[in-house]
Amino acid sequence: MLIKSYGSAVQGVNAYTITVEVNVSAGTKYFLVGLPDNAIKEGEQRIESALKQYGFKVPRQKVVINMAPADIRKEGAAYDLTIAMGILAASGQMAADNLKNYIIMGELSLDGSLRPIKGVLPIAIQARKEGYKGFILPAQNAREAGIVNNLDVIGVESIKDAIDFLDGKVDIKPLVVNTRDIFEETVDQYAADFADVQGQENIKRALEIAAAGGHNVIMIGPPGAGKTMLAKRLPSILPPLSLHEALETTKIHSVAGKLGEAASLFSTRPYRSPHHTISDVALVGGGGIPQPGEISLAHNGVLFLDELPEFKRTVLEVMRQPLEERRVTISRAKTTIDFPANFMLVASMNPCPCGFYNHPEKECVCGPGIVQRYLNKVSGPLLDRIDLHVEVTPVTFDEMTATRKAEDSRTIRERVVRARDLQVQRFKEINYIHSNAMMPSQMVKDICQINEAGRALLKTAMERLGLSARAYDRILKVSRTIADLADSPEIKIEHLAEAIQYRSLDREGWAS
Structure with a gap:
């Protein structure tokens, strides 16, 4: 029986949905394909031990698991729960109807409890963007995912909680975080x-x-x-x-x-x-x-x-x-x-x-x-x-x-x-x-214009203080900021004079 469950891979600060296809058929052996790293491959032992704690088992048949798209490398143990749910549904040990509605991620302990994972926020953002109903993840990460609204965040303590929720045996209320209110209170x-x-x-x-x-x-x-x-x-x-x-x-x-x-x-x-x-x-x-x-x-x-x-x-x-x-x-x-x-x-x-x-x-x-x-x-x-x-x-x-x-x-x-x-x-x-x-250099000339008196002051400063050529643009940018603080539309001579004094290390002989 072929079943699909859904996880997510984080690259940089963005997430990409990973489809975990599980097929249980006549035969023997356990096959895991789709560029998984060692942490994912070792998950077979964690999954088997976790399922045994609650009376479930990895079927003694041919189990083929494909993580698609197959050309993206999958890394980390966070796919344990995704794969476990697919195996249970494909072997008929739990209902498969709700799997298509949720992104499922979590690292399993040998006793079936869940460990926290990284990158939860970008995964939740991508899940909402792609129209998934919710995100099933370790309870420790639930508050982080709750930052994203319009997504049911289901925090679970163990693999048994996740199985019972997807089977409809228990009703876990989604975590609701009023992000805007919390942000405005603590900003x-x-x-x-x-x-x-x-x-x-x-x-x-x-x-x-x-x-x-x-x-x-x-x-x-x-x-x-x-x-x-x-x-x-x-x-x-x-x-x-x-x-x-x-x-x-x-x-x-x-x-x-x-x-x-x-x-x-x-x-x-x-x-x-x-x-x-x-x-x-x-x-x-x-x-x-x-x-x-x-x-x-x-x-x-x-x-x-x-x-x-x-x-x-x-x-x-x-x-x-x-x-x-x-x-x-x-x-x-x-x-x-x-x-x-x-x-x-x-x-x-x-x-x-x-x-x-x-x-x-x-x-x-x-x-x-x-x-x-x-x-x-x-x-x-x-x-x-x-x-x-x-x-x-x-x-x-x-x-x-x-x-x-x-x-x-x-x-x-x-x-x-x-x-x-x-x-x-x-x-x-x-x-x-x-x-x-x-501002790039070409824009400095247009925005940081100075009058003749300012030009004379800057020339004198560069000659007498031995300021390097690289200091020129920096002085103009800083003087524009000083003028902004003074709410002045143009750069005045006093703004330039203050900016010049902030170039200590450009002065020739400063450390002699």
Whole structure:
């Protein structure tokens, strides 16, 4: 008897329906075809043991299982439940009528209970898109799938629950999650706030500009100056996530298996801070079964690289293309997978190995040439993609003990949102540009026009400060963002002057 059950394969952040065809006929042996990996092949033992726990069995006949389409490689143990349901229906041990209505996924334990799986959200989205009535999956993943409306999410604890539900012996109520209400209740609830930071007003201003224009930023300063503390608070001043952005971000974390049992839609912008020992594959994504890396997990949020020169050179260099294209392409012999990677890069570094170069009080003990050699660990092409270079100085005792309350994140965010709204209007005809930082060079000339006085100031700055040619476009982009924050239609000379000071590492002789 030939029966079809339905599962799903996740490639990148998208899912594709897999049809599991099971035919039980006269003969012997168990055949599994359709490019399954070892985890799926080993499922035969798990399925047989799980079924025995509840009085069912794998028929001692010829069982042929085909996973179609056969040219897509199937990976992982999540097909255990799909195959088990097909075997039971094909051998007449359960009714087959309801199989066509549901996507069924789950990894089986030997006792018949179900383990959680990865990639539930994109599978649920695809199931609704293709018109399936529901999705039967492990109870631990049910809340994650419940994000998708108009789909019956049936969370089951064991294979017996799934059999009884499909046989009509028990009625399991679909899990209902009011996604929009939960999202609106929790949106922008950040634990860290700029109100906690005393002093450092110039650094807060630089981060506000970075947030308003989507600019990458690097902070250079001695240990304990507050670089990490400030970076942690940057997501709290970024514009709130839209529902579409939240869904996109949640999909990536679902594929990576980073959502827990209490998973819900992402309501705050992600903040990722990998250790400097990270490998290039862990940062950008890839592996035997391609998985999103840290830069994709930071999509729509902030990627913070602390102690930038301590990262391996190869790790930093692989970020150059994703910073430009805002996506990562993982190529394999038979497939190419794209992961989104639209993130803000925030980096921090000490000015030298001892950390006290240019310190107002402590003396640097690094020898001649050591400082420049330390800075050279970060390549010019990577610095070329960072718009703001900010020098961080230690907070004074008076600033630390001041009783005046600092400006909170909500107030700063309101100014950032107003500036972003101007940019949305400016780029409304261009789908792939949403902020000033994303402008290509040819567009900078049209949008970031300056008057004669501004041109003279920029020329003087480039000559006297020894600014490199690559700083020119960056200064114009940042000055356009500063003008947006000031609600100014044109770039004024004071906007240019402020933008010029954020190019510390481009100055000739900065580390001499």
